[in-house]
Amino acid sequence: MPILSIENLSVRTRKFKPASLLEDISFVLNPGETLAVIGESGAGKSTICRAILGILPKSLEIRGCMNYNHSEIEISIGNWDDDRQFTPLRGSEIALIFQDAAGSMNPLRKCGNQIRDIMKTADNHTSITKQSILDFLSQTGFREPDTIYRSYPHQLSGGMAQHVALALALAGQPKILIADEPTSSLDAISKQKYLDRLAIMKKKYDLSLIFITHNLNDALSLSDSILVLYRGRAVEFRKTADLKTSPKHPYTGDLLNLLRSVNQSRMPDEMAENFPVGGNHDSGCPYCQKCSRATALCGKTFPPKTIIEQPYYFCCNYPLEKK
């Protein structure tokens, strides 16, 4: 029984140029597992995590179903405009880590107080002592909880800010953690530290993780299942092990090939290079201009889901065969 499932999620802009940010996204998250969402910048990764918590701007039109299914609580959301439905979820059931960690904290409030704000909300406004916050900080792996408690967000280095953001997310004791590109602004060493800490916390607090990234390497090494996005479309949703060995969508295949070449330090093979200029690719498969297998059909309509094994699927008319 999945803890979270999203069905046919679409996000469109209402006013001005009506455009589609996300189109028909479905995936499930099993308890205790890690789901990686990968895609280029602008593929709609951040939109997904904001949609799950219902914090997208009101000017967007959101359609689809979401089911949150924890042992005691069961929430299904059909009407995304209703803020009240999301209130019980935020922070205490599902927590979100933003890409810009320092920017996601109140610049005028000490980190300790910000943690208190969240603990209070989660614990129904009981008073929280300083000691309990310090304890919590040392439990989440900080060696100097007191310094963290006293400092303002701008006083933290980039890596430390990410760790504090993680602590803020954990403060509500959520069941699901969504991490939106938490490592993209970190250098190699701090990134490794962060990922290690994330893994420890996941185990310690028994979390289910949605890990958003543009780095296929990270996605492959961390996750149990992967959702591949391309320009607002879910092109493939697979178990990580299956995706590694037999990608179905040409985009996934191309990504894996590129990764293999780069890792082996050799130039990748030629790719199709049809550079689209402007234009609206709302109807067809968004990858058709770069795809070596595309035909006229791909440009007209987006291919239907081909289900491999519930709930995993891919969307392509001419899928890659297993090697």
Next chain:
Amino acid sequence: MIPFLKNSLIRGIIRRLLSTILTLWVGITICFFIIRLAPGDPTTRFLTPTQSTQTRDILRTRFGLDQPLPNQYFHWLARVGLHLDFGYSFLSGKSCASIMTSALKPTAFLTGTALIIALLLGISTGALAAINTGRLTDRILRSIMMVFLSVPAFWLGLIFIGFFSIKLGWLPSAQIRSLYYDQLSPLKQWLDTGKHLILPVLTLGLPLSANIYKYFRAEMINTLQSDFILAARARGINKSRIIWQYGLKNSLLPVISLIGIVIPALLSGALIIEVLFALPGIGRTMVTAVFSRDYPLIMAGVSLSFLVVVSCNLLADIVCLVIDPRAQNNSGKII
């Protein structure tokens, strides 16, 4: 370096203090030369056309106007700088300092109350509009405030006088106190002054509140759209806490520096209001002094108002420096 200078807060304050003194000196110097280089002669007022140039020369010597301009400047600067002595008014012969002190009280009352009212009104309406962006409340407030923002203060005052003083006779239209002020009990004296100040304060405060409204609304919308508010929502912090503790508090900080900025506008406004309502404040004293070319009095008034503006700016800066944790220690990450 001297140890206490290492504290970035104290260093910041000292730096601002020095630059404020510099600003003050440059500003007053500019005023001095503008006033003295303007055509016209203050002695003309004391002479009838029949009196000889000799009398004029005597007067000029007495006022110190026969000296070369740089000498006059340094003389004036030394006297003001060392003894805070602004000299004596040409016209009344009283000390400029005492004239200014008595004129300061009505002006301070007027501008202070107007500023407080403008801040209360501006911030509350601004916050209300920002929370309800795009809704009916926002649109109504926007139209009202657009009128307040654009209305010439003196015309608003004229209409107020016409309506509340002349037509309805509810409120006095001129002066700061009634003729029988001295016979009143202390409490009644306060009430009397208050009654006299209602119209001037409203006339000055309403247009100003529109400025503050406009600024605060934009500031708060900006804050409410920033990432940390979104993150706070995602973390489940409830809506009222987000609006008050996160949104309002974070938008209030820039308002402090705004206060420093609106002071010049407030003084300019007070000038017209004082003339219109015949309040014996600095503005009206200045207008009379300008008409009679009373140089020492003009300089005293200009210096005083400039001092007020500059020190308000300084104060606002320091308050920001003390309150805003980001203002200090910008480069040093502690962890």
Next chain:
Amino acid sequence: MKISANHPLAIGCIIIFFIALFVIFGPLFTSYSQHSQNLAISLSSPSIQHPLGTDYYGRDVLTRLIYGGRISLGIAVFSAIIAVLIGTVLGLFTGYYGGFPDLIIMRFVDVMLAFPRLFIVLLIIGLGGSSIPALIWVIALFSWMEIARIVRSEVMSLKNRTYVKSARAQGFSVNRILFRHILPNTINPVIVATVLSISTIILVESGLSFLGLGVQPPNASWGSILNDAKIDPLGTWWLSVPAGFLILFSVIGFNLIADGITEELDPRKN
């Protein structure tokens, strides 16, 4: 981007359009000269001959409003243009070159901003004598600072843009970089600031004239017409109300235009 969808801009333009029509073509519809006095009909209330009554000297108020409007708006527009020119040039060069000159000029801007504007303009005009060119220049000389600041900060961010750096690396001349690559990209905030300064200058000028220090008789401006209404504002409503509304609406008009342009340029909108 549809202009018609932007209400503030549309309403503002309509208001200014009608005021401009009134001021420019008004004289075609009145048969009086703005200066011709007739003491016999001093302060007469509106009638068919004088649609908006007469002032103390029996001059036709409507005619004086038309000619006064030309002066009020003329002063505002010319002052604003001069102020924008000064501010843009100073902001452009200080922003681009930076360093010590920039420091000095920006400190000077701080000093100028600390002057209560009406105070200091009144001082100079009061001592130096009032004429329309003097008003234009003095007001302009105390109005350029905001624009200089805006332009400077724009230029400072633009000069670090990659395209300016690339242009420098390819050996483009400083003039070409400044006037072809930087200036056109600062134009949006400058336009907004210009329109806003027109509206504030209208208020400054009318305030001065109201005090009797601005436009001098026999010329009129909207502010000096209001000065005549001081004694009995509601009793002689034909003196106070139309002139006040004309000032109010022209300021509202320009403010709305500025708001509208800002909204139109808001990156969040697109």
Next chain:
Amino acid sequence: MEQKDKNRPILSVSNLTIDYAFYRVGPFSAQHHAAVENVSFKVYPGDCFAIVGESGCGKTSILNAILGFVRPKNGAIFYNEQNLLTMARREFRLYRPEIQPVFQDFHNALNPRFRIIEILKESLRICSRKDISIEELIAVVGLGTDILNYFPHQLSGGQKQRIVIARALIPKPQLLLLDEPVSSLDITVAVQIIKLLKNLRKKENLTFLLVSHNLPIIRLLANRIAIMKNGHIFEEKPTEDLFETPEHPYTRALVNQALISCQSYQ
């Protein structure tokens, strides 16, 4: 100048120290912050020399110093054995066309008010290049003529970066300074640009000085790599040596990171 002696460095930076002063209120209260300290390296003709380090380590400051945008506090930058720092402004201008930059920030690299054709035409005119047409130029970077009438904001990131490269080629440079040329691009596009750069280097006989934080991708292009941290360069080696025998602990960590990600996939 046209001599291409393989043993004579085209660019030689020695003991470069760059130090930024922040002026707050007056000239008395400057705060200093050293971005680059005592950095030396040599780039030989035909090389692709890469400086790798995390953001804020001072690598971009070196490029800015070479381009004359920042005045270093100390040190010398020799271009073809001429010291760029001591020469007169007029003389420096003669060298400008020979060193061209390509920046990371392609969103702002093209003036938003001009069409692509106008941007390229202007550069062609200023650099007085008459021997090449715009069509030929954009063909070099693998674009079609249909792109010329668009404004920069209508193009994708990869297309913009190609236009930027085309523009950098206009003054016939000897040395191309590449500041994170692909790190804001998605990997599929990034690899295409790397490919383009590699081909260009051969075809146009260019020398590259490259700056980046992404070791795996840089490996595809660079033949020498210098590792930089906190303003210092502490290891400089041919690419393959660096991957085989990293010496400094920081280098080892960086290389391990790259290798770990390899293993996770294989």
